[in-house]
Amino acid sequence: MSIIKTEGLTYTYSPGTPYQKTAVSAVDLDIAQGDVVGVIGHTGSGKSTLIQHFNGLLRPTSGKVFVDGEDMWQNPKEIRRFRFKVGLVFQYPEYQLFEDTVYKDIAFGPRNMGLSEEEIDARVRQAAAFVGLREKHMQKSPFELSGGQKRRVAIAGVIAMNPKVLILDEPTAGLDPKGREMILGQIREYHEEEKNTVLLVSHSMEDVAKYAKTALVMNQGKVFLYAPVEEVFSHAEELTGLGLSVPQVSRVFLTLARRGYPVNPNVFTLEQAKTELLRVLGKGGSDHA
Amino acid sequence: MLKDITIGQYFPGKSVLHRLDPRVKIILTFLYIVVLFAASNPLGLLIGIFFLIVAYGVSRVPPRMILKSLKPVLPIILFTTLLNVFFIEGEILWHWAFLTITKEGVATAVIMSVRIACLIAGTSLLTYTTSPIALTDGLERLMGPLKKIRFPVHELAMMMTIALRFIPTLIEETDKIMSAQKARGADMESGGLMQRAKALVPVLIPLFVSAFRRADELAMAMECRCYRGGEGRTRMKQLHVGGVDAVCTLFVLLCLAGVIAVNLYAPPLF
Numbered sequence: 026m027s028i029i030k031t032e033g034l035t036y037t038y039s040p041g042t043p044y045q046k047t048a049v050s051a052v053d054l055d056i057a058q059g060d061v062v063g064v065i066g067h068t069g070s071g072k073s074t075l076i077q078h079f080n081g082l083l084r085p086t087s088g089k090v091f092v093d094g095e096d097m098w099q100n101p102k103e104i105r106r107f108r109f110k111v112g113l114v115f116q117y118p119e120y121q122l123f124e125d126t127v128y129k130d131i132a133f134g135p136r137n138m139g140l141s142e143e144e145i146d147a148r149v150r151q152a153a154a155f156v157g158l159r160e161k162h163m164q165k166s167p168f169e170l171s172g173g174q175k176r177r178v179a180i181a182g183v184i185a186m187n188p189k190v191l192i193l194d195e196p197t198a199g200l201d202p203k204g205r206e207m208i209l210g211q212i213r214e215y216h217e218e219e220k221n222t223v224l225l226v227s228h229s230m231e232d233v234a235k236y237a238k239t240a241l242v243m244n245q246g247k248v249f250l251y252a253p254v255e256e257v258f259s260h261a262e263e264l265t266g267l268g269l270s271v272p273q274v275s276r277v278f279l280t281l282a283r284r285g286y287p288v289n290p291n292v293f294t295l296e297q298a299k300t301e302l303l304r305v306l307g308k309g310g311s312d313h314a
Numbered sequence: 315m316l317k318d319i320t321i322g323q324y325f326p327g328k329s330v331l332h333r334l335d336p337r338v339k340i341i342l343t344f345l346y347i348v349v350l351f352a353a354s355n356p357l358g359l360l361i362g363i364f365f366l367i368v369a370y371g372v373s374r375v376p377p378r379m380i381l382k383s384l385k386p387v388l389p390i391i392l393f394t395t396l397l398n399v400f401f402i403e404g405e406i407l408w409h410w411a412f413l414t415i416t417k418e419g420v421a422t423a424v425i426m427s428v429r430i431a432c433l434i435a436g437t438s439l440l441t442y443t444t445s446p447i448a449l450t451d452g453l454e455r456l457m458g459p460l461k462k463i464r465f466p467v468h469e470l471a472m473m474m475t476i477a478l479r480f481i482p483t484l485i486e487e488t489d490k491i492m493s494a495q496k497a498r499g500a501d502m503e504s505g506g507l508m509q510r511a512k513a514l515v516p517v518l519i520p521l522f523v524s525a526f527r528r529a530d531e532l533a534m535a536m537e538c539r540c541y542r543g544g545e546g547r548t549r550m551k552q553l554h555v556g557g558v559d560a561v562c563t564l565f566v567l568l569c570l571a572g573v574i575a576v577n578l579y580a581p582p583l584f
């Protein structure tokens with residue numbers, strides 16, 4: 026079943042001025058309920074612009090967006106409804122924190138939904154637990170926390186709205202490898218528990234390979250590829266042509282396959298690489314080496 | 315988009331007007347104002363209008379920008395027109411109760427409104443064809459002599475440059491924070507005055523925090539590059555007065571001469 030669908034979605038910034046720029050053009054997409062989609066593409070390829078259409082922050086210059094089968098802009102007055110259905114975490118979300126305590130900041134979304142105090146409290150605690158924030162953090166000012174912690178507060182603020190679709194715009198930008206693993210791991214756990222749809226915008230092919238089921242490759246405002254991760258990475262040459270690198274392990278295995286080793290070239294994560302190598306070696310891959 | 319407000323002022327291009335030295339452009343704009351006020355009869359004003367048409371034509375700024383620049387001053391133009399039409403005494407054209415319209419009144423009203431319109435459209439052309447940075451650069455150099463009386467010209471220009479540089483950044487940031495809070499269900503479009511003011515808190519606080527952070531970073535970066543104020547500072551972009559500037563100056567001076575000639579030899583209106 027599709028949860029988000031677009032038809033000929035096109036968006037132009039500042040139309041009619043010298044700064045006019047078509048950031049997204051004629052995008053037809055169909056995102057299935059429960060999928061984890063990795064959105065990749067160069068800086069400026071229109072990823073951020075595209076995802077802001079999914080919760081109605083941007084209104085298409087032309088084309089349509091359907092969420093849960095409903096045309097979003099049928100009734101513009103009711104657009105806020107979709108904001109709760111599709112939760113969007115912006116890039117560098119820590120810069121949007123404003124309340125005097127972490128607890129209140131996470132509660133901002135649920136409160137805007139008009140929930141009861143008990144419900145808000147339950148949601149805040151649940152969301153905080155998902156991103157690994159402990160009780161002792163809850164009454165602190167968000168401005169006292171470290172960068173990684175701030176980001177997790179911001180993500181919790183969106184998770185607390187219990188959206189059917191969670192979209193994260195480069196949630197790991199500017200974090201160290203440990204912080205990245207942590208946040209992505211928590212998002213995966215959240216997805217597995219809630220069975221909701223997740224869109225993960227990322228620069229890193231490794232992250233997409235490891236965490237996403239489907240990959241959406243954007244190039245110059247258009248959808249370049251939209252397919253299961255395995256299939257997308259088998260187009261290694263084209264991706265490299267776009268200036269996007271396939272994961273390092275994939276490159277190793279593609280090269281091995283090209284040189285005639287009997288390996289399966291569709292390998293994107295270290296785990297898969299290990300299994301594949303053991304399989305090939307166990308089968309007696311010594312006739313080459 | 316919020317962004318359109320300020321950035322919309324400057325129309326990047328490569329026309330003769332864009333290439334003019336900003337100092338010369340500022341001075342010529344002043345000269346044009348002089349032309350407009352020296353023109354005391356319709357023929358002189360026609361020269362002013364003619365100049366405007368030529369200048370906009372050369373600059374390749376779309377003509378609809380003239381209307382856009384006039385929009386904010388429309389009330390002023392209307393107001394002066396009304397004042398002139400009804401309160402100047404002379405040969406009566408129309409009379410009803412306490413209202414009288416005179417020939418002189420109508421003439422003055424037309425001249426005044428054309429003059430104001432030309433004034434605004436002409437000075438707007440300066441900001442349409444000069445980037446804010448070039449403009450402050452030109453101003454700083456023109457005000458250079460004021461340094462002798464200890465007027466902090468350089469500091470003022472630096473402040474203006476920084477402010478101008480950060481206006482688009484801050485507007486962009488405001489846009490982004492607003493979007494982020496809207497994504498969390500913040501409602502900025504409905505409700506009464508109090509409610510709307512309250513809805514701004516989630517935007518203003520992050521905005522201030524980030525503005526202070528940016529100011530801090532900028533100050534640090536400037537100090538790292540040994541910024542010590544204007545003393546002995548040279549510039550990357552040198553301003554040059556060249557042939558283009560001479561030609562444009564000549565053209566404006568011709569217009570001025572034309573207006574003066576018209577004033578001397580054409581019969582005055584009244």
Ligand SMILES: Nc1ncnc2c1ncn2[C@@H]1O[C@H](COP(=O)(O)OP(=O)(O)O)[C@@H](O)[C@H]1O
Binds near residue numbers: 068072
């Ligand atoms: N607010 C804006 N105003 C004008 N142009 C914009 C704005 N935001 C993005 N753009 C332009 O739209 C294009 C796509 O940007 P974006 O969607 O942010 O790409 P990505 O997220 O893939 O880096 C870029 O060329 C960018 O310069």
Ligand SMILES: [Mg+2]
Binds near residue numbers: 072073074116194
């Ligand atoms: Mg982006």
